[in-house]
Amino acid sequence: MNNNIRVNELCYSTLSSKNPNSFDTYVSLGGYSTWKNIVTTSYDRKEIIETILKSGLRGRGGAGFPTGRKWSFINQDSEDIKYLVCNADESEPGTCKDRDILRYNPHALIEGMLIASYAIGANTAYCYLRGEFMDDVYSSFKKALADAYENKLIGNNILKTNINIELHDLIGAGAYIVGEETAMLESIEGKKGFPRFKPPFPAVKGLFGSPTIINNVETLASVPKIMENGPEWFKSAGTKDSPGFKCFSVSGHVNKPGNYEIPLGTPFKKLLELAGGMKDGKKIKAVIPGGSSVPVVPGKVMLETNMDYESITQAGSLLGSGAVIIMDEDTNMVEVIHRIARFYYSESCGQCTPCREGTGWMFKIIDKILNGKANLEDIKTLESIPSMISGSTICALGDAAAMPVESFIKHYKNEFLRYINHENQNKEKIFSSNNNNEFVLQKK
């Protein structure tokens, strides 16, 4: 079935080994050879950035910004202190790909962080893990970090080359917004996770006021193999505009939910097949293709779409973090958007009025709809809110909250209307499911 599809060749390449996360496994598969080569040959920094640029690697955290270009914004030759930050806050709903890299291939991330630090001229790198990872995920990463230190691949005078790079683990304490890169910088500095105004961009003024590059776990874990095998190898997978491999977290109504690392441009149909097809032989109704922050796409459109940045944009959504949430024909779309709206309402940091108020209004109206208490006017109001939020906020959480609502109404308006017309045969379900969703504000 999947003989013609390349699976788990990059960030998940250790998965088929017995002890995927051990230092020995990683080294036996050629790991750290690139890093050793770089430090012992005083490799040209510009050449590293050039290679990453040529590979076409794009940020895997959600925004898809070309990684080589981001790195080139740093003035490598300046004497200023510079920082690299790895975003391991993984908290976009539907996304669980980074957790598996941290648990099963932490050395690829460490080597990627070292190469990136070297390329931008940073002597200090931080890996910020979300607080909820504090048990096994954090342990796996910390163990790997300790092993890399012990083997003199990090720290002072790396492999006796006079190169010094410290790599520190950090832990958060629960806040979706800290995944936003400037909020993460605030959090590392020991403050509330309030996103900063941009500009200045972090590459100019970032952590502790110094130039900083922030990249996602998967982005950084992709770097060693691209350096080792060359940009052409990376580009042998994927499409012209979306080269390489990408991890997709497939969840929802499928038989084999899981993380699948496949070439970009793979037909969605194939990915669905990899994930064991639809549960209970049901029909597909809808897909959220890139985490809860992106617009929903009707199932029949998705079945004709390929999994790359351009195709998914054409289908009316975004590839985002690569979290593919699949819903079957029985899914109540109002319940789904209710849950999503509740999330953004709880997580808005409250700095910008349109986001703070808008996420609240959207949730309250959807809640009213779900309770069978809304009228047509309410739906009209709901429809008007997203455009008031989009584009007028400090960070992208505002858009992330607005886009899904807009798309759910666009594609499934009849389901909203059914609640208004009190024609829903499933009323009991509506009310009972709502018991758990009491309108309680969490501490902010």
Next chain:
Amino acid sequence: MQDNSTYKISSEVSSKINKWLLKFPDGKKKPAIIYALHLIQKENKYIKSIHVDALANFLNLKNIDVYEIAAFYSMFELEKIGKHTISVCTNVSCMLNGSDEILSYLESKLKIKVGRSSDKYFLKDERECLAACCGAPMMQVDHKYYENLTKEKIDKIITEIENE
């Protein structure tokens, strides 16, 4: 968070904090707040104002600097809670796979409403996705992951805790 007693940061915790501070540029103290609060919460189950005062004092910061962090981040508990914290993810992928039934089952089994606590269990009102969506429905018990939950699995987990 009211308490008239005072609190002294243990030598174990203070040496851990001092070690953590080495990760940051000289003289920066704030970056240790989150980590230190985790340590204090681990020892005391939840954060009281005496803890905030003691930590601010230890790090030479204003109380508000520490309080702000304790209040902003959802993992810090500011009220008395039970021995074990249970967080059932009810975000979208988990909801599609029956997380609401799992949560209701726990509510009736433990006889506590979500967001409330008994002496033994705190059933956290978790709004975030916990990054285990492919193992939905899932929960964390004291931050340990339990995935692909069923009622039977929950019975087993709770029995294990009861027999500890």
